[in-house]
Amino acid sequence: MSTESQSTAEPFDAIEVIHAKRDGHALTREQIDWVVDAYTRDVVADEQMSALTMAIFLNGMERREIAEWTAAMIASGERMDFAGLTTPEGRPLATTDKHSTGGVGDKITLPLAPLVASYGVAVPQLSGRGLGHTGGTLDKLESIRGWRADLSNQEMMRQLSEVGAVICAAGAGLAPADKRLYALRDVTGTVEAIPLIASSIMSKKIAEGTGTLVLDVKCGSGAFMKNEEDARELARTMVDLGRDAGVNTTALLTDMSVPLGLTAGNALEVRESVEVLAGGGPADVVELTVELARAMLAGAGVTGVDPAENLRNGRAMDVWTRMIEAQGGDPRAQLPTAAHTEAVTAETDGVLTELDAMAVGLAAWRLGAGRERQGQPVQAGAGVELHARPGDRVAKGQTLMTLHTDTPERFERAKAALAGGWAVAEADEAAAAALRERSVILDRIG
Structure with missing residues (x-):
């Protein structure tokens, strides 16, 4: 703690705030405002904030506390404002955004942003990089030759005006308290606390200044929320936070027990996203892209359209091409491929x-598509390519998955991760059809 910090009279001290939450009391607005600001100023130490976040994890927060905690994190930095955004011809542009809580094969942002923008609604999509088993949107796009994630606010506004969509890194000025707190939670076992997840996501999204927000809240083995009850609570909490802050917010509850689409990995997912933009692609990726687009457009006042149409007629692809080019990328360049591949095959006939x-x-992740800590490089071509989905009939020896990596010594650990993660068994046609026809969308909230 600095001498300046010690000599400044503070209205609270960290110990009394920790004690209050440890003993099950609701924090006051004044306590919340102070502790978030003081942590940002290094008056509250990491070990003290760790104790407080663990107390929040164990004892929870009331809705009022979560809203005030979120507001305090927003107040720690700058806010963006898209109110004056127009096309080059001067037509006002409504803005809409989407946030996913993360999963495996979740490349939805890539086709979604240009699809929504093809209907004349601006999409400022501030995204992040992956950590652990969940892939990052920026990592995926950085597999495109020349593409850059870091844009100034001026560049972002110009691209929104001229192209209608931008996917880029969030500036350091948005909710800086959350950046510090997220890193702390990651190493103190408090990532899963619903009040802290909700306030982390919504502080950044509200600070971004979009008019409409659609949340994709995932549940299942590949999501942070493993069961539907917790995912539903998280979705409801975030919808309430958004609406309390004046942002038109809705949520889709979606299934992440099975990977989205047929790819998990950076360049592999870009390739699949382009297939969707070309009117093809896996049915579940198309379904979720279209439904999220419909919700985003409705929130921005565009109704009576079928977003699938602009996937079929090429308009979404046109926006994609312009969006990638505007950020220095070559949308026609060959995507990176891994130097080595290995097949995982079925051991018996069945479903x-x-x-x-x-x-x-x-x-x-183990093949090199993800990172263990922030700042590590990732392999653009690494990942898993699926050749069958639940419900598909397969034959003994048939390739179920292809593993991709530049470092073949990674294959054994990747195959160990897959052990027990898939099964081929006897199943009648009705059971197989039920598996094939499952919808990725479980519910709509708000």
Whole structure:
């Protein structure tokens, strides 16, 4: 603690705030405002904030506390304002944004942003990089030759005006308290606390200044929320936070027990996203992209359209091309491919009855598609390519997955991650059809 900090009279001290939450009391607005600000100023030490976040993890927060904690984190930094955004011709542009709580094969942002923008609504999509088994949108796009994630606010506004969509890194000025707190939670076992997840996500999204927000809250083995009850509580909490802050917020509850689509890995997922933009791609990726687009457009006042149409007619692809080019990328360049591949094959005839998202995500991570800590490089071509989905009939010896990596010594650990994560068994046609026809969308909230 600095001498200046010690000599300044503070209205509270960290110990009394920790004691209050440890003993099950609700924190006051004044306590919350102070502790978030004081942590940002280094008056509250990491070990003290660790104790407080663990107390929050164990004892929870009331809705009022979560809203005030979120507001305090927003107040720690700058806020963006898209109120004056127009096209080059001067037409006002409504803004809409999407946030996913993360999963395996979740490349939805890539086709979604240009799809929504193709209907004349601006999409300022501030995204992040992956950590652990969940992939990062920026890592995926950085597999495109020349593409850059870091844009100034001026560059972002110009691209929104001229192209309608931007996917880029969030500036350091947005909710800086959350950046510090997230890193602390990651190493103190408090990542899963719903009040802290909700306030972390929503402080950044509210600070971004979008008019409409659609949340994709995932549940299942490959998500942070493993069961539907917790995911539903998180979705409801975030919808309430958004609406309390004046942001038109809704949520989709979606299934992350099985990977999304047929790829998990950076360049692999870009390739699949381009297939969706070309009117093809896996049915579950198309379904979720279209439904999220419909919700985003409705929130921005665009109704009576079928977003799937602009996937079929090429308009979404046109926006994608312009969006990638505007950020220095070459959308026509060959995507990176891994130097080595290895097949995982079926041991018997039957139906693929299980395909665990977490197992596939860990395998992709171990192959080099993800990182263990912030700042590590990732392999653009690494990952897992799926050749069958639950409900598909397979034959003995048939390739179920192809593993991709530049470092073949990673194959054994990747295959160990997959062990027990998939199963081929006997199943009648009705059971197989039920697996094939499952919807990725479980519910709509708000």
